Amino acid sequence: GDSVTQMEGPVTLSEEAFLTINCTYTATGYPSLFWYVQYPGEGLQLLLKATKADDKGSNKGFEATYRKETTSFHLEKGSVQVSDSAVYFCALSNFGNEKLTFGTGTRLTIIP
Amino acid sequence: DVKVTQSSRYLVKRTGEKVFLECVQDMDHENMFWYRQDPGLGLRLIYFSYDVKMKEKGDIPEGYSVSREKKERFSLILESASTNQTSMYLCASSPDWNTGELFFGEGSRLTVL
Numbered sequence: 001g002d003s004v005t006q007m008e009g010p011v012t013l014s015e016e017a018f019l020t021i022n023c024t025y026t027a028t029g030y031p032s033l034f035w036y037v038q039y040p041g042e043g044l045q046l047l048l049k050a051t052k053a054d055d056k057g058s059n060k061g062f063e064a065t066y067r068k069e070t071t072s073f074h075l076e077k078g079s080v081q082v083s084d085s086a087v088y089f090c091a092l093s094n095f096g097n098e099k100l101t102f103g104t105g106t107r108l109t110i111i112p
Numbered sequence: 113d114v115k116v117t118q119s120s121r122y123l124v125k126r127t128g129e130k131v132f133l134e135c136v137q138d139m140d141h142e143n144m145f146w147y148r149q150d151p152g153l154g155l156r157l158i159y160f161s162y163d164v165k166m167k168e169k170g171d172i173p174e175g176y177s178v179s180r181e182k183k184e185r186f187s188l189i190l191e192s193a194s195t196n197q198t199s200m201y202l203c204a205s206s207p208d209w210n211t212g213e214l215f216f217g218e219g220s221r222l223t224v225l
Contacts, residue, residue: 004154032212043116043202043216044155051212089154093212098143099170100214104154 002027006090006103013080013110021075021106023064023090031092033057033066033073034100038087047075047088082110115139116217118203124223131190133220135203141215142208144186146170146178149200149219158201161186193224 007022025031035047035057048057053068062077073090090103119134137144143162147155147170157170159178167178175197179187186205190197200221204214 034212036214041218043218044204044214045216046213049212091212098145098206098208098212098214099157099160100155100212102147102155104152 002031002092002094002101004090004092004101004103006088006106009087009105010107010109013108015082015110015112016079017110019075019077019080019084019108021088021090021108023073023075023103025071025073025090025092027071027092027094027101029094031094033064034091034093035062035064035073035075036089036091036102038089038105040086044089080108080110082112084108085110116203116205116215118201118217118220120220121218122221122223124225125193126225127194129193129224131193131222131224133188133190133201133203133222135186135188135217136184137186137205137215138184139205139207139215140183141205142183143206144180145204145206145214146176146186146188147202147204148172149202155202158188190222193222195224198222198224 032051034049036044037047038044048059050057050066056065091100145160146158161180177189203217
């Protein structure tokens with residue numbers, strides 16, 4: 001079945017550091033890929049998405065590129081802020097439906 | 113703004129009790145979902161519904177049932193709670209298929225003693 005693997009956390013970075021959170025997937029067909037973010041005490045919210053190979057999703061300074069050849073969708077940000085501290089989930093959907101498969105989540109802490 | 117409201121943020125129940133978790137969305141969304149979130153396991157889909165009175169099993173439906181009598185409300189039922197159902201439960205909704213954008217509630221943390 002479909003699966004998503006993301007890097008183990010927690011990840012701790014200093015403010016203004018460069019961030020990469022790795023995500024790889026296994027799926028048949030041509031899935032859509034997503035990053036969701038969960039801030040402390042809140043529900044998950046969509047951060048960005050990409051629906052086909054080589055698409056780049058971006059939002060709030062975060063970016064991720066859908067790489068079919070490496071089955072990856074790594075999340076990057078050039079300069080993180082304390083407010084980026086959250087749990088980040090990589091996810092996929094297949095066959096054009098809303099039934100998302102999530103990774104295990106990566107907790108990110110940014111220290112001033 | 114879309115709002116998904118879960119009735120209880122924290123619950124403590126005893127083994128064998130029947131537990132109801134309620135979820136209401138205010139944006140007339142067709143699809144609703146129940147996930148549980150556990151450390152190291154991420155989110156796992158319990159049940160989902162794409163229409164009133166319709167339901168489909170997700171990946172881990174055992175020990176749970178659901179009810180959707182009205183479009184805006186989706187209830188998760190634990191008929192006889194067990195300690196291994198201690199978890200964070202997340203409700204979500206989406207307007208239609210093929211967008212991948214789910215709107216989540218803040219979660220209900222259930223502890224079963």
